[in-house]
Amino acid sequence: xxxxxxxxxxxxxxxxxxxxxxxxxxxxxxxxxxxxxxxxxxxxxxxxxxxxxxxxxxxxxxxxxxxxxxxxx
Numbered sequence: 001x002x003x004x005x006x007x008x009x010x011x012x013x014x015x016x017x018x019x020x021x022x023x024x025x026x027x028x029x030x031x032x033x034x035x036x037x038x039x040x041x042x043x044x045x046x047x048x049x050x051x052x053x054x055x056x057x058x059x060x061x062x063x064x065x066x067x068x069x070x071x072x073x
Contacts, residue, residue, distance in 0.1 A: 001029070001033070002029075002032070002033025002034070002035065005033075013033060013034035013035055014034070014036070016030075016033075016035040016036065017030070017035060017036040017037065017038055017058075018030030018033075018035050018036070018037050018038070019037075019038045019040060020037075020038075020039065020040070021039065021040050021041070021042055021043030021044050021045055022043065022044035022045055023039065023044075023045050023049070023050060023053050023055050023057075024055070026039075027039055027055055027057045028055050030057075031055065036058045036059075037057040037058050037059070038057060038058065038059040038060070038061065038067075039057040039059070039060045039061070040060075040061055040062075040063065040064070040067070041060065041061065041062050041063070042062075042063050042064070047062070
């Protein structure tokens with residue numbers, strides 16, 4: 001799937017970020033493809049579960065507002 005995404009958009013893995021709320025599906029998929037990953041703690045995964053997980057996203061935010069604040073800095 002990752003190869004199809006890169007081919008469709010004409011980009012490399014290091015130019016793609018998977019943003020999701022579920023470590024086992026969203027974040028693991030991104031890592032498997034070599035994409036950057038961002039976990040947003042507004043859904044399937046809470047902060048406690050994320051901290052205990054062996055699967056570590058590149059970025060982790062509590063909500064969309066926190067993402068916007070980070071991007072403004």
